[in-house]
Amino acid sequence: MNTLAIIQARMGSSRLPGKVLMDLGGASVLARVVGRLGRSQEITQIVVATTVAPADDAIVRECERLHVSCFRGSEDDVLDRYYQCARAYPANAIVRITSDCPLIDPNLVDETVIILKNQKADYASNVIPRTYPRGLDTEVFTSAALERAWREAHELYEREHVTPYFYEHPKTFRMASVSGAVDYSRYRWTLDTREDLELLRAIYSRFDSRHDLSWQDVIALMEREPELAELNSQVLQKSLREH
Numbered sequence: 001m002n003t004l005a006i007i008q009a010r011m012g013s014s015r016l017p018g019k020v021l022m023d024l025g026g027a028s029v030l031a032r033v034v035g036r037l038g039r040s041q042e043i044t045q046i047v048v049a050t051t052v053a054p055a056d057d058a059i060v061r062e063c064e065r066l067h068v069s070c071f072r073g074s075e076d077d078v079l080d081r082y083y084q085c086a087r088a089y090p091a092n093a094i095v096r097i098t099s100d101c102p103l104i105d106p107n108l109v110d111e112t113v114i115i116l117k118n119q120k121a122d123y124a125s126n127v128i129p130r131t132y133p134r135g136l137d138t139e140v141f142t143s144a145a146l147e148r149a150w151r152e153a154h155e156l157y158e159r160e161h162v163t164p165y166f167y168e169h170p171k172t173f174r175m176a177s178v179s180g181a182v183d184y185s186r187y188r189w190t191l192d193t194r195e196d197l198e199l200l201r202a203i204y205s206r207f208d209s210r211h212d213l214s215w216q217d218v219i220a221l222m223e224r225e226p227e228l229a230e231l232n233s234q235v236l237q238k239s240l241r242e243h
Helices: 029-037 054-066 078-088 106-118 143-152 156-161 194-206 215-224 226-232
Strands: 003-008 045-051 069-073 093-098 123-125 139-142 175-177
Touching: 003 029, 003 078, 029 045, 029 054, 029 106, 045 054, 045 078, 054 069, 069 078, 078 093, 078 143, 078 156, 093 106, 093 143, 106 123, 106 139, 106 175, 139 143, 194 215, 194 226, 215 226
Parallel strands: 003 045, 003 093, 045 069, 123 175
Antiparallel strands: 093 139, 123 139
């Protein structure tokens, strides 16, 4: 199966503008995401999907530096950006990754892709229900399902967040889920605030900025040093309907 990973990225951010190009252990946050996804065994191609906004020229330049493909589309209609990107880079399945997850785990990504294939599902994720730390979020869907969502989703939040139409219509799509044996959803490893950045930098520094640390390595670190989780424990996750 031809599997395309689309990393959505833009410079605009309500809480931390420019976060995806900030330094994280000697590499940009975006470089961390691209590099970690590059270790996946199931992904055939990686594309960064950014916007046509002039501010995102910087993301295009970073993609050129990283030798990764880049697609430019709508700034606000991210579902359309995904659909048009998938048309430009045809694949059987699409992996949705956000660029603010620099600890994304290639093995978890592969597990989610395999679940989609084995169960012949339209949509698979490791977030419904959430048992993994926020920041390991992986969603996989078929190109046919993406096209249907693109045609039928009309609510603003459905267009901005790409996948709500799938899990809000479980009778329309065949759904599959990857869950962990232990619930670690209390941990927050995504990047949305300065506090998040402080934690992620602390994590990478503990591993000498290695690119190949696993999510289990980070869990072990957090359990050895529980005070690390306090760095961003007060950060509230934005809701889907916040813009």
